[in-house]
Amino acid sequence: MKTRIKNILREKPVGQPVALAGWVRTRRDTGSFSFIEINDGSCLANLQILADEKLSNYASDIKQLSTGSSVMVAGVLQKSPAKGQDVELQASQLTVIGTADPETYPLQKKRHSFEFLRELAHLRPRTNALGAVSRVRSRLSYAVHQFFQERDFVQVHTPIITTSDCEGAGEMFIVSTGQEKNKAEHFFGRSAGLTVSGQLQAEVYALALGDVYTFGPTFRAENSNTSRHLSEFWMLEPEMAFCDLQGNMAIATEMLKYLLNDAMSNCPEDMQLFDKFIEKGLLDKLRGVVEKEFAHITYSEAVDRLEKAKKDFVYPVKWGLDLQSEHERYLSEEVFQCPLIVTDYPASIKPFYMRVNDDKKTVAAMDILVPGIGEIVGGSQREERYDVLEARMIEAGIELADYAWYMDLRRYGSVPHSGFGLGFERLVQFVTGMANIREVIAFPRAPGSAPC
Numbered sequence: 335m336k337t338r339i340k341n342i343l344r345e346k347p348v349g350q351p352v353a354l355a356g357w358v359r360t361r362r363d364t365g366s367f368s369f370i371e372i373n374d375g376s377c378l379a380n381l382q383i384l385a386d387e388k389l390s391n392y393a394s395d396i397k398q399l400s401t402g403s404s405v406m407v408a409g410v411l412q413k414s415p416a417k418g419q420d421v422e423l424q425a426s427q428l429t430v431i432g433t434a435d436p437e438t439y440p441l442q443k444k445r446h447s448f449e450f451l452r453e454l455a456h457l458r459p460r461t462n463a464l465g466a467v468s469r470v471r472s473r474l475s476y477a478v479h480q481f482f483q484e485r486d487f488v489q490v491h492t493p494i495i496t497t498s499d500c501e502g503a504g505e506m507f508i509v510s511t512g513q514e515k516n517k518a519e520h521f522f523g524r525s526a527g528l529t530v531s532g533q534l535q536a537e538v539y540a541l542a543l544g545d546v547y548t549f550g551p552t553f554r555a556e557n558s559n560t561s562r563h564l565s566e567f568w569m570l571e572p573e574m575a576f577c578d579l580q581g582n583m584a585i586a587t588e589m590l591k592y593l594l595n596d597a598m599s600n601c602p603e604d605m606q607l608f609d610k611f612i613e614k615g616l617l618d619k620l621r622g623v624v625e626k627e628f629a630h631i632t633y634s635e636a637v638d639r640l641e642k643a644k645k646d647f648v649y650p651v652k653w654g655l656d657l658q659s660e661h662e663r664y665l666s667e668e669v670f671q672c673p674l675i676v677t678d679y680p681a682s683i684k685p686f687y688m689r690v691n692d693d694k695k696t697v698a699a700m701d702i703l704v705p706g707i708g709e710i711v712g713g714s715q716r717e718e719r720y721d722v723l724e725a726r727m728i729e730a731g732i733e734l735a736d737y738a739w740y741m742d743l744r745r746y747g748s749v750p751h752s753g754f755g756l757g758f759e760r761l762v763q764f765v766t767g768m769a770n771i772r773e774v775i776a777f778p779r780a781p782g783s784a785p786c
């Protein structure tokens with residue numbers, strides 16, 4: 335039975351036999367010994383192996399070991415005299431499983447740029463930084479479920495193939511067999527696409543189960559080649575019945591703080607790596623976010639601030655225009671220097687399902703903006719009044735017949751309800767400090783790019 339390095343370093347069973355398997359990071363020979371650093375992906379740290387020339391395959395195998403090869407090792411754990419590590423493994427057996435030709439193996443010891451590593455989507459998880467991102471992402475995903483399950487939210491698996499373009503949130507990818515010659519021949523009897531949001535379906539379940547969430551892949555065929563957009567990303571969408579905008583903001587805030595805390599307490603070594611090499615001061619930033627209250631302003635106040643700002647923005651600022659990333663970042667980074675919730679956007683720039691405020695001009699929307707990224711959460715209280723919703727849909731040019739099921743939710747036992755969407759990769763970016771969203775998903779899909 336193999337043990338993972340994470341457990342070995344936690345339990346440090348000195349004097350005990352241990353077996354492990356992993357990939358060689360480095361090999362160094364001194365006299366009658368070789369020191370081999372092994373990483374098995376369970377944690378950031380390597381375990382140092384001592385291989386003695388008395389091992390039967392020392393000359394034939396061990397002295398040939400190169401970076402990237404895979405090995406299995408058995409031996410006894412001992413205290414290490416070396417600095418920077420408590421324990422090391424004295425190998426009694428070291429078996430080479432797979433070699434890696436040093437002439438061609440692309441991950442040599444030096445640090446590689448993330449752009450270079452993007453071309454190696456199949457090997458980059460073997461690097462310290464990308465391995466750490468993978469572990470933190472996995473932990474955050476677990477924490478998302480934990481947060482909502484602890485609060486009795488029911489997870490709903492909303493469909494990936496959808497026939498409703500929720501909000502026209504972005505361009506949809508069309509799902510097709512490639513054989514249809516007309517509408518009637520569509521596989522589903524009508525045109526279908528990949529989901530841009532599970533919200534409308536989540537609303538169905540919120541109005542039956544109370545508190546629900548959906549967490550899964552989301553697709554947008556928008557041509558935005560930015561450091562914060564992907565064509566395929568993961569979105570978390572909680573939806574709560576009997577919940578207004580205040581309640582929505584409260585749960586989103588509580589959740590973000592919970593998730594940051596969780597990553598810091600459960601992935602300390604990985605987080606230190608990010609703090610040291612990816613974003614200096616990251617841990618202080620995150621601790622600050624957890625401790626401080628989020629700032630809160632209305633869209634109208636935000637526009638006011640932006641208009642008065644002594645700053646040249648690329649995009650115009652005017653009441654009625656959407657906030658661009660540069661505006662969002664200016665507000666959260668320079669004005670408030672902390673996460674910021676902006677509420678009550680103009681109805682004209684927000685989708686039909688957001689609840690119209692008493693002023694008839696704005697809707698009960700809320701976006702959470704964070705330093706370095708801009709929008710991380712977008713949410714709203716939903717329009718629960720049949721007539722108001724219908725008027726908004728007509729105004730938006732939506733085919734009412736296609737949304738009869740959605741309208742039914744307002745005809746039968748309608749309730750105030752609210753929800754939001756959290757871009758999971760943007761959360762991972764915020765937590766790890768990674769500058770580009772393509773580094774926080776295993777196999778990024780973006781315009782012109784879908785490796786592996």
Ligand code: ATP
Pocket residue numbers: 503554562563564565567569709710711712713755756757758759760
């Ligand atoms: P943006 O203005 O940044 O494009 P949006 O207004 O289109 O965002 P929503 O439709 O509100 O975003 O989606 C909810 C959340 O999903 C966003 O707050 C963001 O975190 C995330 N998100 C949206 N589009 C993308 C994308 N293309 N790639 C990654 N995450 C995204």
Ligand code: MN
Pocket residue numbers: 503504
């Ligand atoms: Mn968008």
